[in-house]
Amino acid sequence: RFGVTGQLPRRSPAGPAPRVLTGSVYDRGAVLSDGAVAIEDGRIRYAGSLAGLPPSWATTPRHSGWAILPGLVDIHCHGGDGGEFGPDRTAALRGVRHHRACGTTTMLASMVSAEPDHLRAGVATLARLVVDGEVDGIHLEGPFLSDARRGAQNPAALTDPDLRLVEDLVATAAAAGAPGAIRQMTFAPERDGAS
Numbered sequence: 001r002f003g004v005t006g007q008l009p010r011r012s013p014a015g016p017a018p019r020v021l022t023g024s025v026y027d028r029g030a031v032l033s034d035g036a037v038a039i040e041d042g043r044i045r046y047a048g049s050l051a052g053l054p055p056s057w058a059t060t061p062r063h064s065g066w067a068i069l070p071g072l073v074d075i076h077c078h079g080g081d082g083g084e085f086g087p088d089r090t091a092a093l094r095g096v097r098h099h100r101a102c103g104t105t106t107m108l109a110s111m112v113s114a115e116p117d118h119l120r121a122g123v124a125t126l127a128r129l130v131v132d133g134e135v136d137g138i139h140l141e142g143p144f145l146s147d148a149r150r151g152a153q154n155p156a157a158l159t160d161p162d163l164r165l166v167e168d169l170v171a172t173a174a175a176a177g178a179p180g181a182i183r184q185m186t187f188a189p190e191r192d193g194a195s
Contacts, residue, residue: 020057022050023066037068071105075184076139078110085109087121089129096134108183109135113142113150113157116165123169127176137183138173144187144194161193 018040025035025047036053038046038060046054047068079085083094092109099107109126111119119140129135142153144161166185173181187194 018057018060020053020060020062021066021068022062022064023068026067026069035068037066069103072099072103074099074104074107076110076141077104077107078112078141085111085122085126085135086114087118087125089125092125092129093134096129106136108137108139110139110141113145113153115157116168119143119165119169120172123172123182124176127173127178127181130173130178130181131176138181139184139186140169140182141186144185144191146188146190149188160191161187163193 018038021037021039023035025032025037027047032049034050035048036046036050037044038053038057046057077085077095077099079092079095081094081098083091083096083098085092085095095109096107109129111122111126114122123138123140126135126138130137143157143159145153145158147155147158150158170179170182173179
């Protein structure tokens with residue numbers, strides 16, 4: 001996936017129209033100043049020199065003057081622009097939109113340690129965002145963390161590992177239509193029950 005600076009043209013109600021972005025393409029430490037990226041159905045179909053653009057793209061609308069670079073993949077992100085990842089869908093989408101506008105193309109929505117009901121509600125909301133393609137998965141940061149190394153985590157929410165809670169959160173994601181949505185979990189291996 002590539003991120004771009006600026007705003008892309010709005011999508012039509014029928015779906016995204018094929019388009020060619022031209023400008024400087026930044027990839028693997030090199031800059032191709034006369035580059036092109038062809039996009040169709042939300043996917044990159046060509047990235048390289050403008051001169052090497054396949055003839056089938058010759059009549060596709062072009063948008064010039066772009067700085068095009070690989071997008072950021074963020075596997076630990078709690079939200080952005082005042083929107084936190086958790087039970088509030090509007091707040092979570094605010095965070096997603098902020099990061100997308102800044103070049104993040106792939107992200108895991110990280111939740112901080114919280115009481116089990118809050119975690120269940122957050123996982124249900126975020127799993128639906130996985131289904132919608134807004135985030136690529138969920139990162140649970142706790143609640144099975146060490147009080148000695150909790151960082152900004154609420155100490156009242158920290159607890160020993162509980163396999164039943166983990167299974168419940170996995171089932172919550174599956175019930176929301178996103179089995180396997182929980183991609184990453186941060187926990188303290190020194191806590192009782194961590195094995």
